[in-house]
Amino acid sequence: MTSARGTSPGPAGPPVPPVLSPDQRVTAVMRRAVATGLLGDDRPVAGFLDTDGIRASVASLDAAFAHVPDVLHTFAVKATSLVPVLRLLARLGMGCEVAGPGELRIALDAGVAPQRIVFDSPAKTRPELGEALALGVAVNADSLDELRRIDELRPADSASVLGLRVNPQVGGGSIGAMSTATATSKFGVALRDPGARDRVVRAFAERPWLTRLHAHVGSQGCPLELIAEGVAQTYLLAEEINRTLGTRQVTSLDIGGGLPVNFDDEETRPAFSDYTGALLAAVPGLFDGRYALVTEFGRSLLAKNGFIGARVEYTKEAGGRRIAVTHAGAQTATRTVLMPDAWPLRVGAYDADGNPRTGTPVRQDIAGPCCFAGDVVAHDRELPELVEGDHVVLHDTGAYYFSTHWAYNSLPRPAVYGFTAERADSVRLVTVRDAQTLDEIAAESGLAHADALVCPADPEGD
Ligand SMILES: Cc1ncc(COP(=O)(O)O)c(C=O)c1O
Structure with a gap:
């Protein structure tokens, strides 16, 4: 029962062992994504795939x-x-x-x-x-x-x-x-x-x-x-x-x-x-x-080759429970939120620069951005205390999490980036899918038929 990940065939040659461990690769990518603005105020959640x-x-x-x-x-x-x-x-x-x-x-x-x-x-x-x-x-x-x-x-x-x-x-x-x-x-x-x-x-x-x-x-x-x-x-x-x-x-x-x-x-x-x-x-x-x-x-083939990175927008306490409100919720981690026992995920805590957060673990809920109370990707999870502007990583989300988006609340589908990261200083990120724009959301929400229901006499509706 050993992992075959960790070695990869070169473009035309024998496998080249990457220098970084999977965790180090995630950190290198998070740092780079934050530094280049792929994760930030205006892009609070994204998917990453390990080429x-x-x-x-x-x-x-x-x-x-x-x-x-x-x-x-x-x-x-x-x-x-x-x-x-x-x-x-x-x-x-x-x-x-x-x-x-x-x-x-x-x-x-x-x-x-x-x-x-x-x-x-x-x-x-x-x-x-x-x-x-x-x-x-x-x-x-x-x-x-x-x-x-x-x-x-x-x-x-x-x-x-x-x-x-x-x-x-x-x-x-x-x-x-x-x-x-x-x-x-x-x-x-x-x-x-x-x-x-x-x-x-x-x-x-x-x-x-x-x-x-x-x-x-x-x-x-x-x-x-x-x-x-x-x-x-x-x-x-x-x-x-x-x-x-x-x-x-x-x-x-x-x-x-x-x-x-x-x-x-x-x-x-x-x-x-x-x-x-x-x-x-x-x-x-x-x-x-x-x-x-x-x-x-x-x-x-894909689950362990992808992760979701998301900003912590706010934190709060409720009834003695610490809650980090993030942008990784049911819109992208749909199965995990709706069936938490069947689809638990490892969550990582990262600071504002994309470095792993250290510190005494604190029990906290990792909540998502959707407007329903159950939008929580991890309940009562022990993690270093998250603060506003930090990031969370949902590990092992390369399969189904980028293809099973939920359009609830008209939240945009996040962008997906592919990466190579042989060394911490040689991370390369490429766009695999752009984030959905608000114009696209409006178009998919029937904008072209905006008058359809206010002109009921017109059978074509537009
Ligand atoms: C017919 C069929 N083939 C293959 C798959 C892929 O399954 P998995 O992602 O578990 O390998 C599915 C999953 O639903 C399936 O329905």
Whole structure:
């Protein structure tokens, strides 16, 4: 269970060990962000992504699967839906897993070849399916009904690899909302339901172009053994289909993503190699080359390679509780605020210049800027006492926190910067996403239709 972060492949050469520890890198970036005004009065919150760390994470994924003859690693775009991130990952050899038309669009805009994109979603529309099939994007049908739509829409010369998502119903992990292989999950064909297995085998028999099985057992909170058991059930189904049909029609298995992330400390655990070990134990034949593999990792590649930095706007005492009111709240740490027990985050205390705050720890709440009482990212946390003008860092927020913004209170989506920081004095920051402007917020809030409701007689409304 060791971390592969901390080494990164150079542009074209062997891994170059960075000189700074992860904490030192955060400090170097915070200092630089404050000094250059990327964090300040007018920009009180921003996201930061560690470019070298992302490279190192992809290298450790590649290394864990190096012995597999045919594998396509796709990145689950929902985890960090930013074009520059997808382009970097594509340059590092990855494809994309997309779950809707917006994600498909940005994967294509990032330059990812359609053949390296997998389209999953439980609610694909006919136009979305038609576009994917015309482009040659791989599609995993979520149900037998969706397969019937593909029957109608698939051009005879479609280059798309077509698969069927199954739910192996192996059970859930510790976070219900992240568990996709429960008995009643909305995803895939529920394999253990009466008659379902036969219906799946028949669906393959009727469609020689159906060549892939897909399963994504779950994400955060799911133990490796549970995920491996789901993959094992999918593998056994592929063997059964091929045996029944008397031909190797199922040629690839998409084993999903879902490797959990350790949010407790700096260590990356479990490692991708722990996962391949668990897979090998559960499915000894998986890596023997008879099936091409597709993976769809998200959080395990990006979470530990990003953090949020935010200003402390005010501090106060209420009922004996110390509260730091910051700009890191539910608009960007949505899951953590709404489900604090499932998504706790490490919080760091930094001074006005971006240096780590020292001093006797004091119990304090780290609150956000949103207008509801529950907007607190950390309750009763022991940290050096924060004062106005200080900063907080929310660690391990590189996955989902920059893509799952909440528009509540019309707070702007924060900017995201990529960084390299080999030494404390050599930090380089580049813009990955600009902060949302107030003009953009107004436009997205219906400004162009401002009169729509005061002219009810006009059916067009504008
Ligand atoms: C189908 C599918 N694949 C991959 C992922 C990525 O999961 P993770 O970020 O946990 O690796 C998800 C997450 O929701 C998913 O639904």
